[in-house]
Amino acid sequence: MSEQNLEQLATELKKATDGVKAMGEELEGRLGKGEKSLDSLKEQVDEALLAMGDVKSRLDEAEQKLARRGASDTQSGKSLGQQLVESEQFKAFAQDPRSGRSARLDIKATITSATADAAGSAGALVPEQRLPGIIAPPDMRLTIRDLLAKGTTSSNSITYIKETGFTNSAGYQKKEGDKKAQSDLKFGEETVGVKTIAHFMKASRQILDDADMLQSYISGRLFFGLKLFEEKQLLNGTGSNGELNGILTQATTFADPAKLTEYTIIDQLRLALLQAIIAEYPPNGFILNPIDWAKIELQKDGQGRHIIGNPQSLAQPTLWGLSVVQTQAMTAGQFLTGAFNLGAQIFDRQASSIAVSTENEDDFIKNLVTILCEERLALAVYRPEAFIKGSLTAKAATVGG
The missing domain is CATH 3.30.2400.10 (Major capsid protein gp5)
Known part of the structure; x- marks a missing residue:
């Protein structure tokens, strides 16, 4: 699971919360007008809450996987989902999603080739160029x-x-009959x-x-x-x-x-x-x-x-x-x-x-x-x-x- 996937899940969670907020506002308005047959809208609100809970669970699971790899998505050391869930706005929204409140998280990071444990660090996405074979040391000439x-x-x-x-x-024989040298x-x-x-x-x-x-x-x-x-x-x-x-x-x-x-x-x-x-x-x-x-x-x-010789001799x-x-x-x-x-x-x-x-x-x-x-x-x-x-x-x- 990459930082990009976390951002996508955080975006989905925001859309889900915005949707619940809109339906909550609609339900509140229609109740104010004295409408009685609102069962269908209440079911939609319940389904939206379930969908939001599902997105939040997926986001939590993704954060745990990323944490096990030692990754972190923000300069504060907390993931995007963590920041959203721990924000005061989200806590207030979670207590009463029909109240018309909303939760928002601003993401501000410059993406660079850095590999540090910080937001915007995308250096790990750049693959190294690997040369084939083995570079051997020179061999001494054998002669x-x-x-x-x-x-x-x-x-x-x-x-x-x-x-x-x-x-x-070896030498001369002095005269005939003499013994020769040995x-x-x-x-x-x-x-x-x-x-x-x-x-x-x-x-x-x-x-x-x-x-x-x-x-x-x-x-x-x-x-x-x-x-x-x-x-x-x-x-x-x-x-x-x-x-x-x-x-x-x-x-x-x-x-x-x-x-x-x-x-x-x-x-x-x-x-x-x-x-x-x-x-x-x-x-x-x-x-x-x-x-x-x-x-x-x-x-x-x-x-x-x-x-x-001379320096130019071959x-x-x-x-x-x-x-x-x-x-x-x-x-x-x-x-x-x-x-x-x-x-x-x-x-x-x-x-x-x-x-x-x-x-x-x-x-x-x-x-x-x-x-x-x-x-x-x-x-x-x-x-x-x-x-x-x-x-x-x-x-x-x-x-x-």
């Missing part, structure tokens, strides 16, 4: 997996043999386990039935969250507590092979390339935090010109002829370079997948649905010396050196 060699496995572990030592004694090789066995990365969400069957796109949205967010965690693990996994043994954990620490007295961070990255090249593993890329790459691109020469980020991968999985101020395609490999045991189930007894009883995202993989870092890591730090020449 590290694309740098690594790919593989699959049907086992729960990867075992490989790698060379751990080489004694090169070289040695040393091998070691390495095993890496397949790790499981997974997470899930629960939702009621009702909301999944009623919101068509919700299940696909949840699946997409679960998949992205899984890959985001994988990206960080490929770099930073510790190898303990079920984690992957990440590349940064095993990489070789930067040590300037050229022993320069000074260098910039751009020079430092070139020296890291040199260190990997000396280990016979030509690097195929850099991994940097986006903040550090921005600092490098903004470096200028003595004339204010950008050293790396070329992909490159440095010293190698691709630069920007990821927030790399801590700002750190770098990694190396032969990602030769020195390490990902083995997928179970590709990333989504499963939906209600098989859990408790879920079945509660009408819940479990949406699970899971993958199983192993990371083999064949040659730690193929990867060079370090802190981005320029080196200044020693004063007086």
Whole structure:
């Protein structure tokens, strides 16, 4: 029941009271003239009184419903019907409707878009505009997996043999019959386990039935969250507590092979390339935090010109002829370079997948649905010396050196 309906009922009540008043005046006038046969008019007055009582009952019921919703129709906190019924004019009229008196209620309110508990507040009638779908936060770009060699496995572990030592004694045979030089090789066995990365969400069957796109949205967010965690693990996994043994954990620490007295961070990255090249593993890329790459691109020469490219360039980020991968999985101020395609490999045991189930007894009883995202993989870092890591730090020449 709205305020408009209350006003209509109040208007009906006023019409009914006006009608009773008119008939009461007519009855009083005819009695004054000494007319005797007035039974028909008295019946009409009685019917009008009954009709007025019916309108008043409907108005009272409407006011109670509106009160239960916490609504109010006037600035004083009283409904229109309440004000009419409680007015002195109505009380006098109700005592003797045939007396010729009448009851009147003036309604004065400016209708506005306000939603306050006051007369004229019609803001609740204006529906809100609701945009479809869900506005998702931006996803971080995932890149590290694309740098690594790919593989699959049907086992729960990867075992490989790698060379751990080489004694090169190659040389001349001094003269015929002399013993030739003997070289040695040393091998070691390495095993890496397949790790499981997974997470899930629960939702009621009702909301999944009623919101068509919700299940696909949840699946997409679960998949992205899984890959985001994988990206960080490929770099930073510790190898303990079920984690992957990440590349940064095993990489070789930067040590300037050229022993320069000074260098910039751009020079430092070139020296890291040199260190990997000396280990016979030509690097195929850099991994940097986006903040550090921005600092490098903004470096200028003595004339204010950008050293790396120019602001209008559309070329992909490159440095010293190698691709630069920007990821927030790399801590700002750190770098990694190396032969990602030769020195390490990902083995997928179970590709990333989504499963939906209600098989859990408790879920079945509660009408819940479990949406699970899971993958199983192993990371083999064949040659730690193929990867060079370090802190981005320029080196200044020693004063007086």
